[in-house]
Amino acid sequence: MLVLLLSSGAWASPPRARIEFWTISLQPFFTGYVQGLIAAYERAHPDVQIRWIDVPPQTIEQKLLAAIAGGVGPEVVNLNTEGTLRMAEARALVDMDGAVPPAARGRYFPNIWSSTRSGGAAYGIPWYVVPNVLAYNRALFRRAGLDPARPPASEEAFVQAATAIKARTGVYGFMPNIDGIRFLRVFQEEGLSILAPDRRRAVFNSAAHVRVLARYVALFKQDLFPADTLQRGYLGATERYAAGQLAMLTTGPQFLLRVRADSPDVYRETAVAPYPLGPGRVLDLPTMELDVPLASRHRREAVDFALYVTDDANQLAFCHLVVVFPSTRAAAADPYFTRAGQSPEDRARAIAAGELGTARDLTVVVPHSDELYRAFREAVEQAFYGRMTPQQALDWAVKEWNARL
């Protein structure tokens, strides 16, 4: 009996550090992968025990706050850049520039590491990134008299194709990513700045900015994209695309899995092309980070575990399971990313890997982000619904921003 108890580990000394690790929506598809990561880490670090909790994306920030308030917050938490910056603004996160040794920091793409930089500190260790690609319905292209072998290569051509598709088939060509505050990204994709170089002044009311907004407002008034575009965002676009009611979808490649599951017919007609870049030749790179709350009781172990999850080998293994991309240079250089297969996902992988060089996370880092984002969102919507001219809307938003910056 004694031998059995000893061999079962029941009498083993308790772990020195218990690390609670929160992820966003990785169960059930990646349960095995994450459990494997944890098991390997615990084998290598017998004095550390990892407890994994998977949380839906819509509620992770609320749950995180409640957990921190209750003194039971996680040691390592997965947030996107916006979430990380919001928590950093509340002084809830560890400064990773200080916590991670320079040699380890050097493994990551510098532009991706800087995604969460605010006030001279970076608050997250970059995990995986998901650059947008263009997925399009070849059948709808053919119905509109467009060549499915030649998808639009620029933003200009993208809008022209969408216009032709709507006119010739009655089906919407595109749903631009302009909901919420995404127009800030549109401006940057057009090569336009949001802030002055000293970051103390908003500058998005220049004639060029107004021209871009006015152009999209005109497209909206011509009914060239659905009326709910401003509310539904990429989820609405994916639903509409999967229903065969949208010809082109600009989104992260992982959404193709949803199209494959929901609409095999549409998926069969789907082809993938590089994201049609605007004049700025810059591509948005939504990034997922691993953050360590300041309330963490085992900060050193938490940072070590986060570095382990995001190391080259583990990121590469994750990228083999789903169309996401690593934030470390060595992993991204793996030949796996340049081998183009036949399926839309394989094509998307090869295309997106090529885009990594021009991409960066276009999240705008500002203090009082909730107030500034709210004003920007309202200004853009006022312009779209004709309650203000684009010039008036942007002037008003800039005034609101400058009063708080």
Add this chain to the structure above:
Amino acid sequence: MERPPLGLPAPPAGQGPHPAGSPGAPPSASPAGRRRILTAYLFLLPALALLATFTFYPVIFGTALSLFEYNIISPPRFVGLGNFRRLAADRYFWIALGNSVRYLAVVPVLQGCAILLALWVHRSARGIGWLRAAYYLPVVTSIVVVGILWRWLYDDAGLINFVLLRLGLARGPIHWLASPGIALYAVMFVTLWKGLGYYMVIYLVGLEAIPPGYAEAAAIDGAGALQRLWRVTLPLLRPSILLAATLSAISALRVFEEVYVMTGGGPVYATYTMFYYMFDQAFGALHMGYAAALGVVLAVVTIGLSMLSFRLLREGGLSYY
């Protein structure tokens, strides 16, 4: 005889140290009386404990929180009435308050429809039980499911637009949830649809409680159906109307889920309500103290409105005659 506390029956004569009827001997002074009171409080204890934990404590804590600046992570900082002063100049507060007050328009419509529905199903007919159950079904359906369902129905390519276009009643699809002028009313209709069955049941109970003699006497006196409804049924139904209207007004001021699922507060903040703003401030911006101040204002409006309902509708019921 003096009324015993809590409405309990008076102790039987001869019990306790004081002789029955002796002056200055309250029933609670006897051990038996004390025991009865204790028993009553023991029965109340579970409910009181629940109320204290989940209602009184949050109310007190929330009210106190409205005087602080607090983001959960840093320690709270006392700001006095600063949060309330900020409200006056906050345009989103006024937008949200305006929308919430506008949302109250759903109350009379909902109550009118529920009364008519209750009158319709308040009769014995074959299959009437099924009909009542059918109207109650939305009440027990998850609001998230309801929101998603109606989002599909309201879609440009949804059933409502399909029917309107087929009947030639619209020239193009109506953007029910994407037009700032319509969206709030479209969401209000969902509240009405979902709440109809609930209030119908309240009115059904009220109708059951009305003795049929009143309507029969009115009919003998020559009153028509409409007169009987207006002069007999509705006045006698007033206690139910008071209850239902108050509950419905409170719900309208607290609307959140429908908006969250269907419009996200848009377009152009047209459906941005007080509860939505509180949620945004608390969990989006981490301004817990400010969100609590919004909650206090909403509570004051709700209490004021409830008092108004009581004042307007308290006369009625069987005391009407």
